[in-house]
Amino acid sequence: MTYFDNAATTFYKPEPVQKAVVSAMKFLSANPGRSGHALSIKAAQLVHKTRAKTAEFVGLARGNIIFCLNCTQALNYAILGSVREGGHVITTVLEHNSVLRPLFELQRAGRIGLTVLPPDKSGAVSASSVQKALTADTYLVATNHVSNVTGAVAPIKEIGALCRKYGILYLVDAAQSCGYAHVSMDGDNIDLLALAPHKGLHAPQGLGVLAVRENVPLSPVLFGGTGTDSTSVYQPRELPEAFESGTLPTPAIAGLNASLSWTRKHMADAHERLSVLGEYLTAHLQKIHGITLYSAPDSSPGIVSFNIGDLHSADVANILSEQYDIALRGGLHCAPLIHKHLGTLDQGIVRASLGIDTTYAEVDFLLRAVREVSGA
């Protein structure tokens, strides 16, 4: 099989990551931070170290790292946990449903006002667009760092500076960028950052991260045992406990711990490899008759989006899977509004997303397959 669906989940999981997961399952099957015994303490130390390592990785000097199931939960915790009743939120048409759906549900319930900005010619939403959309009630701006459909890169530093100036929270969905591009919460003025470690960090599925800057007000969304304040039948409000009720996914956290070390060593290589191969793929796709390309001009490396004539993107994905054993994704990629904007709500878009293990030979094979399907 030739795998071009790394933007969903990276196929490649480094050996040290696999070993860390197995080791945690075999030797750390105790509940971190709940009991006082040696194994529980050892598990708690692993969790603590991984929090510190994650904070350092995302450039957060003072704040908290919350572990949850996946990036979607992290985004929900940020959005539902920061609601100001009657307040106003700004987001963009480039967002994934993990951001759009919680926001639109809040809007429909009459709890917030919502402005959804379109991209400018660069393919991303500019800081000046955000500035124009500000109201006296705006308390949150939510954008992704990199679009999962077009690869468009948001000017997070500029938007962050704007939010800081006006005292507005800035939430960044870094699902597609983390592990490929540097993100600095302190440097870029990000208050809330959501990560999908199973993508660019090459960690296993089953873990999401929400990084929260110190003093960002956040109310718990789910409730349960935290191992703290146990005499109380009410949820503690301290982070990260407020958002970490119940047993933590220690094996996946051990995997993240290993994957952060691995990523530190390989991130520059990954970016370089994805850039070179992405440009190569894009350049050759452009030459094929009938291909429409959707990747933004300065898009993030590794996400190459296109259609073949007016063939439905899901049909193209099916043909490539069945006839060539190529794994990529058609459809809407859970991001409806960017398709409305691009006029691809019916056709969807074919997305080839590259990984650190993608080779020239694989890209050539994909190009041959696309040529054959397009009849070129």
Added chain:
Amino acid sequence: MTYFDNAATTFYKPEPVQKAVVSAMKFLSANPGRSGHALSIKAAQLVHKTRAKTAEFVGLARGNIIFCLNCTQALNYAILGSVREGGHVITTVLEHNSVLRPLFELQRAGRIGLTVLPPDKSGAVSASSVQKALTADTYLVATNHVSNVTGAVAPIKEIGALCRKYGILYLVDAAQSCGYAHVSMDGDNIDLLALAPHKGLHAPQGLGVLAVRENVPLSPVLFGGTGTDSTSVYQPRELPEAFESGTLPTPAIAGLNASLSWTRKHMADAHERLSVLGEYLTAHLQKIHGITLYSAPDSSPGIVSFNIGDLHSADVANILSEQYDIALRGGLHCAPLIHKHLGTLDQGIVRASLGIDTTYAEVDFLLRAVREVSGA
């Protein structure tokens, strides 16, 4: 290390479970149900099979299996997803904070009325107590199957029958029973059942299960991409998608799949082993001067709760850990109201929870340590 904290997480993870997790990480790192390609379909098939196997295991012929992070999330989905504004809920002092905290938060917000029942002499809450607490507004009864503090077994079949008679939803927290005792949602009239696979099913941490009987009305609590109805910016209401936004924890689901097969073969043995060893431990603890036992008379096997004189339970746990390398748990076990009821809110309780790999020699070692600590 001698491990007596299996009620938190079972230490023993069977070889096939470990192998299934590793295999999913290595060969199934794709997003189930999102893309149309072969690997995504293979992952989706694994998830589908595991749902069917779980439903069969809990005796649910028609309904849905929802996968989430842990049992606490499953309980939150059940409690927050079934809220009837202004309605009334009945629960018990035996519950874990994973049930108490969401219910008390709803009560404090003025959304529900709440009755919390004490146990009778059996140590559990009787169906007749529940019947007496019913009001015209009662829409939900929530009890655990087995108390994580005393091991008391609730008469779930009787309570289920009562709930069925009055058209009230019955939620059972089976965190402590699943894998050791048979639960049948159809046979016991359970509408919502929450599982902690990393305990009695010997699956890895990082997965919770909520089993939902067909036609039980449940509204989503978190929102995001579901791979369904992707043109909509609102959360679909169909189960299980409504509660499964974002990437599923495929490795842990693969682990559950293997662990269900393993458990089917070993469940009778596990029950037998825990019964015999639990009785042995209890009988010998009773003979030690100054020991107070809290395990209910007909308690579930494997949970043996006690105190040594007026020594604080956390101190006992620390001494046992540091001087004997015995891992067990003191404190409140995230269940404050049963301690209020038992008068152990200050002292807490020492809990020794046995596992399928516990040996007579280990129990004897624990008994020797307790004798020495007690000065007997």
